[in-house]
Amino acid sequence: MKQDMIVILDLGSTENTTVARAIRSLGVYSEIYPHDMTASELKALPNAKGIILNGGPNNVVDGMQIDVLEELYGCGLPILSIAHNGKAEQMMDKLPEDEASLCDALKPFVFDICKAEANWNMKNFIADQIELVRRQVGDRKVLLALSGGVDSSVVAALLLKAIGEQLTCVHVNHGLLRKGEPEQVVSVFRNQLNANLVYVDASERFLSKLADVADPEQKRKIIGAEFIRVFEEEARKLEGIDFLAQGTIYPDIVESGTKTAKMVKSHHNVGGLPEDLKFELVEPLRQLFKDEVRACGVELGLPAEMVYRQPFPGPGLGVRCLGAITRDRLEAVRESDAILREEFHIAGLDKKVWQYFTVVPDFKSVGVRDSARCFEYPVIIRAVNTIDAMTATIETIDWPVLQKITNRILKEVKGVNRVCYDLSPKPTATIEWE
Numbered sequence: 001m002k003q004d005m006i007v008i009l010d011l012g013s014t015e016n017t018t019v020a021r022a023i024r025s026l027g028v029y030s031e032i033y034p035h036d037m038t039a040s041e042l043k044a045l046p047n048a049k050g051i052i053l054n055g056g057p058n059n060v061v062d063g064m065q066i067d068v069l070e071e072l073y074g075c076g077l078p079i080l081s082i083a084h085n086g087k088a089e090q091m092m093d094k095l096p097e098d099e100a101s102l103c104d105a106l107k108p109f110v111f112d113i114c115k116a117e118a119n120w121n122m123k124n125f126i127a128d129q130i131e132l133v134r135r136q137v138g139d140r141k142v143l144l145a146l147s148g149g150v151d152s153s154v155v156a157a158l159l160l161k162a163i164g165e166q167l168t169c170v171h172v173n174h175g176l177l178r179k180g181e182p183e184q185v186v187s188v189f190r191n192q193l194n195a196n197l198v199y200v201d202a203s204e205r206f207l208s209k210l211a212d213v214a215d216p217e218q219k220r221k222i223i224g225a226e227f228i229r230v231f232e233e234e235a236r237k238l239e240g241i242d243f244l245a246q247g248t249i250y251p252d253i254v255e256s257g258t259k260t261a262k263m264v265k266s267h268h269n270v271g272g273l274p275e276d277l278k279f280e281l282v283e284p285l286r287q288l289f290k291d292e293v294r295a296c297g298v299e300l301g302l303p304a305e306m307v308y309r310q311p312f313p314g315p316g317l318g319v320r321c322l323g324a325i326t327r328d329r330l331e332a333v334r335e336s337d338a339i340l341r342e343e344f345h346i347a348g349l350d351k352k353v354w355q356y357f358t359v360v361p362d363f364k365s366v367g368v369r370d371s372a373r374c375f376e377y378p379v380i381i382r383a384v385n386t387i388d389a390m391t392a393t394i395e396t397i398d399w400p401v402l403q404k405i406t407n408r409i410l411k412e413v414k415g416v417n418r419v420c421y422d423l424s425p426k427p428t429a430t431i432e433w434e
């Protein structure tokens with residue numbers, strides 16, 4: 001392994017990932033572990049150069065005082081304590097407010113005391129992962145559900161470098177993807193990167209299962225369950241697969257907050273696949289934050305529009321075609337979304353706005369078309385900015401841009417006679433309509 005590492009022990013801090021990111025931004029790899037890590041667990045990390053005890057208020061979690069194991073103090077590695085009053089070689093009472101000064105504050109510990117080398121970068125990460133995956137998989141075969149989202153695409157590109165033909169990707173088109181998405185997956189992975197790609201067009205199957213289902217939760221359940229069923233059927237057709245690759249990333253693994261004992265989540269991995277389809281997991285991105293996953297994708301040569309995609313929900317356009325999904329309204333969502341994305345790109349808004357999409361509700365209103373009354377659907381435009389998707393603000397879009405998008409939708413999208421812009425922040429509205 002090429003990378004030095006600083007180990008962060010979580011003593012109830014809510015800032016674990018902030019500290020990990022600050023150290024990584026210095027070019028030094030860092031991982032978070034539970035406070036009760038043992039000396040032998042630490043020894044299993046030969047590249048560890050130092051430890052940070054990252055404490056919360058008085059290190060009290062769920063009413064209990066917690067501390068690290070005594071044996072860690074004798075492990076020979078430098079220890080830095082943040083907001084913690086234990087036996088530490090260095091003390092730091094309070095974290096600086098912003099991430100930039102936090103980096104600065106950690107520099108003397110990381111470089112002068114731990115003598116860590118700034119060798120954490122995507123080239124080294126990819127080289128290490130290729131070696132690890134080859135060691136784990138040997139000459140056996142790996143299966144990956146390739147949705148075309150950032151994480152699964154980066155996993156696919158990385159595994160293709162590591163094990164090439166031993167990887168089989170399955171792309172399930174559930175009929176609720178955005179315009180051009182399934183084609184892009186096929187073009188990038190099958191045609192450009194020569195991946196073994198099984199493309200399953202299951203659109204009809206999903207649409208018939210969803211017919212007349214109006215309840216949003218029920219729609220989500222059907223899409224999720226059907227997805228697993230289709231994937232399972234494809235997996236059974238393939239012979240001799242021992243591994244399932246997943247795009248698990250670091251925030252999936254580390255729970256923020258103070259639940260130190262439960263820090264490593266139980267894996268949701270095999271995602272409901274039946275018992276007799278048992279796979280060992282390959283998760284090469286499990287150490288990366290989202291921006292690092294994107295950087296990894298860029299380094300692997302994936303197209304920018306794939307790597308910098310805006311977030312897109314698993315149930316896809318199904319949550320934006322409100323009520324029971326009908327083909328005409330689904331097409332109206334897909335076509336209006338494509339127009340919105342095209343025009344946002346032209347206006348440079350795609351780099352500025354976190355998430356933008358269209359919604360088609362399940363009611364009509366009166367309009368006029370070709371001098372006659374028409375009874376057609378509205379399209380609602382939503383464009384929001386957020387940091388963590390917990391709250392969101394509305395992007396101010398220039399009037400001429402909105403007018404151009406409106407005109408195009410009214411002209412090009414069948415069955416639509418009105419365009420509205422949603423001005424509601426979250427809260428009270430959520431980002432999606434559902």
Ligand code: XMP
Binds near residue numbers: 313315389431
């Ligand atoms: P809401 O509507 O709850 O959405 O404000 C917050 C963010 O989550 C996205 N979202 C999903 N992402 N699978 C996902 O990966 C899903 O099922 C899902 N549902 C909502 C939504 O697009 C928004 O960015």
